[in-house]
Amino acid sequence: MRHCAVVILICLITIPAFAQSKYTLSGYVKDSLSGESLIGATIAVNGQGKSITSNQYGFYSITLPEGDYNIFVSFAGYQPVQMALTLNRNIAFNFPLLQQGMLESVVVSSRRRDGNVQNAQMGKIDLSMNQVKAVPVLLGEVDLLKTLQLMPGVRNAGEGNTGLYVRGGGPDQNLILLDDAIVYNTGHLFGFFSIFNADAIKNISLIKGGMPAQYGGRLSSVLDIAMKEGNMKKLEVEGGIGAIASRLSIQGPIKKDKASFIISARRTYIDLLIKPFIGKSNAFYGSGYYFYDVNMKVNYKFSEKDRLYLSGYFGRDVFDFRNSRRSFNARIPWGNSTATLRWNHVFNRKLFANTTLVYNDYAFSFGAAQNDFSIKLSSGIRDLNGKVDIDFYPAPRHKLRFGGLYTYHRFTPNILSGNQGSTVFEPNNESKKYALESGIYIQDDWELSEKIKVHMGLRYTGFTQVGPYKIFQRDADGNKLDSTVYGRGSAVKTYGGLEPRFTIRYALNDATSLKAAVTRNNQYIHLVSNAGSTLPTDLWVPSTYRVKPQQSWLYAAGIFKNFKDNTYETSLELYYKSMDNQIEYQEGYTPSLKDPEETFTFGKGWSYGTELFVNKTKGKLTGWVGYTLSWTWRKFAGLNEGERYPAKYDRRHDMSVVAMYEFNEKWKISGVFVYGTGNATTLPERFYVIGGVLTQEYSKVNQYRLDAYHRADISATLTPRKKPGQRWEQNWVFSIYNVYSRLNPYFIYFDQEGSPYDGSLKVEARQVSLFPIIPAVTWNFKF
CATH class of the missing domain: 2.40.170.20 (TonB-dependent receptor, beta-barrel domain)
Known part of the structure; x- marks a missing residue:
């Protein structure tokens, strides 16, 4: 019965509300210099009030009625880009983004960075590695967990410790994932430094409220690295x-x-x-x-x-x-x-x-x-x-x-x-x-x-x-x-x-x-x-x-x-x-x-x-x-x-x-x-x-x-x-x-x-x- 309900739900929401032709723009959002996929980049349609974010592998897909559009793509720490297109067929396009400060001659849009207001997700913290590396830390060791401890609702276990206590929960109530693998102990030196080497990390997302159904097994938060x-x-x-x-x-x-x-x-x-x-x-x-x-x-x-x-x-x-x-x-x-x-x-x-x-x-x-x-x-x-x-x-x-x-x-x-x-x-x-x-x-x-x-x-x-x-x-x-x-x-x-x-x-x-x-x-x-x-x-x-x-x-x-x-x-x-x-x-x-x-x-x-x-x-x-x-x-x-x-x-x-x-x-x-x-x-x-x-x-x-x-x-x-x-x-x-x-x-x-x-x-x-x-x-x- 559960599988039947899922099929019925998919069928209902795919019934088109209008007979107008619709086409799909899809592809990946990537770093233009390294080819790295960008997780959580925003792809927005000007004048339509519609936007979508790239998934954990940089993939996106958005379906629109036939017509002319301005597409804006933005990601924290990168220069946003704008593209005008006529959507009269399905289009596969990969958006290359350039890190801020790399080139001054790149034409960028004035796309607003308003994902915190527009997204339905609550209690989500996204950190760029540039932010993490800029924060002063103990003995000069860059530590993403200590940076997260500086956010509201997240506190530490004590002096110098990397343990996370999120909204009253214990350290075991955080689902900590490194490339989808659960990490059970996050500390070196009896907890004074975290195990995460900042040079190897691309993306950090902490969800402390309104946990999506894709995550489970913990009460307090998800830290997806x-x-x-x-x-x-x-x-x-x-x-x-x-x-x-x-x-x-x-x-x-x-x-x-x-x-x-x-x-x-x-x-x-x-x-x-x-x-x-x-x-x-x-x-x-x-x-x-x-x-x-x-x-x-x-x-x-x-x-x-x-x-x-x-x-x-x-x-x-x-x-x-x-x-x-x-x-x-x-x-x-x-x-x-x-x-x-x-x-x-x-x-x-x-x-x-x-x-x-x-x-x-x-x-x-x-x-x-x-x-x-x-x-x-x-x-x-x-x-x-x-x-x-x-x-x-x-x-x-x-x-x-x-x-x-x-x-x-x-x-x-x-x-x-x-x-x-x-x-x-x-x-x-x-x-x-x-x-x-x-x-x-x-x-x-x-x-x-x-x-x-x-x-x-x-x-x-x-x-x-x-x-x-x-x-x-x-x-x-x-x-x-x-x-x-x-x-x-x-x-x-x-x-x-x-x-x-x-x-x-x-x-x-x-x-x-x-x-x-x-x-x-x-x-x-x-x-x-x-x-x-x-x-x-x-x-x-x-x-x-x-x-x-x-x-x-x-x-x-x-x-x-x-x-x-x-x-x-x-x-x-x-x-x-x-x-x-x-x-x-x-x-x-x-x-x-x-x-x-x-x-x-x-x-x-x-x-x-x-x-x-x-x-x-x-x-x-x-x-x-x-x-x-x-x-x-x-x-x-x-x-x-x-x-x-x-x-x-x-x-x-x-x-x-x-x-x-x-x-x-x-x-x-x-x-x-x-x-x-x-x-x-x-x-x-x-x-x-x-x-x-x-x-x-x-x-x-x-x-x-x-x-x-x-x-x-x-x-x-x-x-x-x-x-x-x-x-x-x-x-x-x-x-x-x-x-x-x-x-x-x-x-x-x-x-x-x-x-x-x-x-x-x-x-x-x-x-x-x-x-x-x-x-x-x-x-x-x-x-």
Whole structure:
């Protein structure tokens, strides 16, 4: 019945309202110099009030009545173009766009940049890599996640951390995709730097409200990141040498205008810098830490209708600890591996299909050895995924997308093995779990009139925990009595549900619109953390017979208005989000080797707030101001005596100011100021001495606040002028992180002095701060 309904819907909206002849203009929008496809470019028809955006592969299609038209094409960071045409037949045309500042002789139109007002989508943030690279960052390492944290509704996990907390949601509630592959851990150096190498990234889109039906499996947001495809025209080499890491990227044609490649690598050299200062007599000689990552992509265009992409990412953090005096060694590697194979096929001018196969793996390992004793602890998650997405352009005012996916999950939470001499400890595999996840969806961008545009979709998802698996029955003391055994592939527990999505835009005039959205989401996998930020030791666990899927409803409304010919973009959004089946560890939790599910407690959460955004897009001075006023609550029967409490990442006030100024062709400066209410935290309120041992009595959950967080950063970029005929390009980036050296709180601990036996015991709270003022220099090159 569901398939019949889809067919009927397609048939109804393709019935022409008039007998007038209609023709289709279709093709791709590309970078004119590299041949890279441009995602989300706007193709608008002058005088018709009609526009469409290019899809994730730069493809567009628009059907119009026979006649004469002016077509305007625009994309952020590129010079817009205008083309006059007579549409009396189907036309295939690829629009080449030129980056701003490349040539002054190009004839451009005055097409307004008003997608934030005209599109029905709410809560969407598109960032160009030029914006990301202009923002000053810690130790000069360009970081797209830290740039997103400067947007309203998006906050960080703490000092220097790349974790994203979107509209009251946790870090596991963000669907983070790199070329369609899910990324489960986004941080290097325990979360202080993201795994995304800016030199390898082409496009960044964050959707924090009104999530389209094509995305699912998370409650809060979608971060869709596309890697560069490789220059189709010429060989390019670029890179940089920074304070703690260096980068190198090579891209170019395998066969000009037919196939291309890109390889991008990055590695830190913290271990190499400190090695000369640790002598061989030092107990820690040979210890060290480093991370590296590699992005690779190749693509081949078989014809104008078929194109194949193969991309991958591999990254690792490696921490070694060696103590020669105690004969103790430890090695802790963790990281992500992904591989994506995609096939684009254009069936006709109105039908575009993409078929994707994805492999992704996140693994954490801890290995230690002392004398003849060794131990190893492993955890992680591995997926195999296949999906099909189809774009269908049936009529001038409709853009349909529909498709489906199927994923096989393998979860490995805490598998322990080891040996003592000749005695071998066998792994305890009881906690290893398997699951199947599936989904189908249909969505439609429908322009009802010049004033009303809707985006509506429906998604159905299913999730089944499968064997091999054992469910143990236990006595009151937790001892195993009996078990139920499920064979390989046998269903243990199944969940599923419908997820409606609806967004509407009402245009008050060309520069002002009102929008509202409601979305339902189910989330079947969960990150359970005992810390305030995402660490490699955090566990990904599936929904099981014991753990129910998370569910949410999000309601949002806002007004969007542009001023001075779209020089200033402004928006004011309100939202309310409810979240069921939230997961935390039980009160008094301590790590153990039993199944983590046995230590969970379940509750609910809700968040609400308002977000103000003012963005200046033109002129020598550009930048934005973002402000969020919000509340985030949690309530668990097994925590805080069943009373509600603010979530750790609840932040009443959150403000970011970002400014970029171009003095001339040589010098550009940028600055950032951030302010946020301090994190909620739980602290001891009373101390007792019992039997000579200092005992603490803690407050209610998150009853206290750390001091407010604020910081200012600045950077200046020097780009030497190129000599005539010179291919070599370079620039120097000078940055200062935390200009006035604000000692922001990272956490509070209590120090004790004296003795409880003579009454001299003193307990004093002390604050730990991480980063004072930090200058950095980075040299970037390209040829």
